[in-house]
Amino acid sequence: TNNGYVPTVAETTLGAYDAPFVSDYVSIAAITMVGNLAVTEVHAQGYPSHSSPTYYWQAYQNFGDPSMVTYNTQGEINTVSHMAILPIGVTTYTVNALPGSYVAISKDGVLHGAALVDATGEVAVPISPVLSGGNVDIVVTKPQYQPYMVSIPAAALEGPYIVLDSYIVNDNLGNNNGQIDYNENVSLTITAKNVGADPSTAVTATIEVLDPYVTLSGSNIINFGAIQNGTNNTATVADALTLQIAANVPDQYLATFPISFTDGDSIWTSNMKLTINAPVLSLDASYILVENNGNNNGRLDAGETGTATFKIINNGHAAANNPTALLTGNCAYLTISNPAAAIEPIAVGGFADVTCTLEVHPSCPEGINATLTFQASDPSPVQQDYNLIIGQMPQITVGTGTELPTGFPFYNWYKANRSQMLYLESELGTGDKTITELAFDLAHISSTANNLSNFKIIFKPTTATTLTGAFANTSDGTIVFQSANYQMPSAAGWNIWDIEDYELPAGQNLIIEIIWGLIPNYCGSGDFFTVNSTQVSENRVVYGYDDSQASPTYDGSSNKLPNLFLTFEATNLMPEYAVNFTVVSGGATNPVENAQIVIGSQSLITDNTGNASINLVSGDYLYNVLTETFAPIVNQSVTVENENQNILIDLTPLPTYEVSFIVKDEANNPISDAVITFGNQTFNPGVYQISGIHAGSYAYRIDKQNFVSSIGTATIVDEDILVEVTMNTGFAVNFNVNDGSNALQGAVVSINNLQITTNASGLASINLLAGTYPFSVTKNAYQLYEGSVVVSNQAVNMNVNMVLITYLVNINITSGTEAIAGANVQINNQNLVSNEEGNVQISLAPGTYNLSVGKEGYQDYTGSVIVANQPVTHNVELSLLTYQVSFNVACDGTAISGASISIDNQTLTTNAQGTTSISLIPGTYPYVVTKEGYETFNQNLTVENEDIEVDVDLVAIIP
Incomplete structure (x- = not known):
């Protein structure tokens, strides 16, 4: 059904065959479900198939236990790790295994706890404490993997044993909901627990925070003091850690940080897992258009003002605290009065409506198809394009698919047919409209039975959005075309019906009914008419066919909607004229490239000659010219009146200012040769005056060997500024980067928002103040290296051993x-x-x-x-080794030529010297030697690991 092409998993999603091998669709019911989902996706993507998705969902049923899981005969081995014992009295037990594994812990036939391993590959199984010694069974199962079963002892731990017990989130500087949300600063109150047999001495904990979305503020060391064992076996430190959460963190992001406890003698490691919430914004698929001062025909026309309301939905797990919205367009005849908006916070599961005002130019032609682009952000943007038709479109095409449904609307395999097709207002265009013509795209032309008797086309407005199960009542519909005998066309393509003008009111969808029959005969097998159609999400076609009734009853429904072409009542086409802009500065010899010229909601960008053009109908228009380095031009007017217009725009450069730096050390001594990076430009050592700078805020960085780099922002308003910087010596941090044996040159160390590169000796150095700094090291062809360095009152040497990417x-x-x-x-x-x-x-x-x-x-x-x-x-x-086997055929010492030797399914012939040869792999071979006038010779030979010669002495046949 698909010309032999088999869609890939990526194209059609998982199917019934591959799902059990590569996913968690492993039960009988799940395999059936994923197979039906794949079939549904095949239909959604337009691949041809024998039956509708509905058939598969209805026909494929499970009998028996739907939860039964099939298994591979050669299951893979799970990767499982855990402690070698189960400590007596603990309430959780950590197991590492492949995601989707199910862990069960039991003792003496009693289940103490079970849990599913999530995507992190680690689970802390809640268990009822084991209070006595003995063997504990750990069982880990995962479909298509071999079960992991092991017995470990339950025993009291010797000495102290410290684990992470719990943490409490303090986000009083955020929304104070006790959860970790995006763009928050939170502190954690942490409780440690001694599950060992003895009290501990003073315990300290060190947490390692290396995460793209979480930054540790302050110390990573927590002092718990001594922790008792037994009843009072916990210690809590309030606000032990302060974390800064990035604004762009994904929703439900799971951050995992190792935390190491030590009493000076032993080290115990736990993992702290933090779930971070964020908003996830989405946009409604449609918007609401309202006329404010128009003719209330359901659309915007020339000179009218209206509003467009867009809905923003928060599908995330955190409230969107600072959402913003922006509406842009691409139409010179449409102005958006309030394109940007700040929005009130959007609660979890809530929504916000954003309304923008649209103004249509009085000279706007009919049938302008504009695109509105709406974007909502907090913090990540979500964007969607919406269609806006201004005035009445002269014609429109609905559908571009090539589906070829059977059964409608010209299905002459039967003698009569009735078909109803539903087209939505969103497809036909908003507002009142007068339809004058329609056309269907015929894909196959029937050579017989092509004169359709009693042919009618009926229109009926409706608010229905689907058709299924029965015909709609069209007794009150309007017949827009009828013919006692309609001769169908003889060529494929769009066939146009010139119909009676039909007024379709605003807000209505349209049912088109085509009914005909009875015709004397039906067409030949497979020769029926077909129309190109497009698959839609819902059933919007109902049909019936019959050989005895002129008005057939219902036979079926379909979501394959015939492609439709409509012509609307003609409007006067208005001529357009070119408006040519030339943007310069200080004369025509200084063109300005990339200047933005805004007319309505359309932006033009000048080329390298300073030129940009647009075609407009006659009228008065306003335009703005915007650039980064020139003063803006706002609300300038141009009149287009029956001829092209050439407009020269001479821009005035924005004023520039000078930024001067004074750089000193901690003793107030001047530093004369520091390197300043201002904006995106790095200057030579000692260059402290930077001129030609426009007003604005600029990031700068000042570097000097043996000093801590200084980072800041310089803001220029309307005058020159002086920036004084004091650089601290700090402490040297030396990174020695190698591959285990050789120094690596060109590795990039990122630390403290700076990047430094290793030299030929693999060394990169930077000075930093006391503190804890996460860092990363990258080099082409090597795995990313991440770590942290603690700087405390002395130089630090960090050895970085990078591993090749393999x-x-x-x-x-x-x-x-x-x-x-x-x-x-x-x-x-x-x-x-x-x-x-x-x-x-x-x-x-x-x-x-x-x-x-x-x-x-x-x-x-x-x-x-x-x-x-x-x-x-x-x-x-690999090819097997062969050895040469040489035959010498003779009779009483006289060589025989032309003798035939059959061996290994081959036939050899001796030459004039009576010899021939063949290459054979080791083995035993029967062979036969024949020659007319001689007796047949049969024998076996064995080839071992060397060449051999075989002498054959034939016996002559005596007459």
């Missing part, structure tokens, strides 16, 4: 038909041996590698493997 290389060794086990493989100075499946795996960095493969009895293989930033599968086919 990719899995699969080498499959076969004889062409069978896997070869035990083959010796040499690659990248490593010796490997193929397994029973003939497979060898190795992880290699990008590059080209020599490969050699050997196996006794086979010819050696040499080649190369190229690894280029993705996993590689390399197939090696």
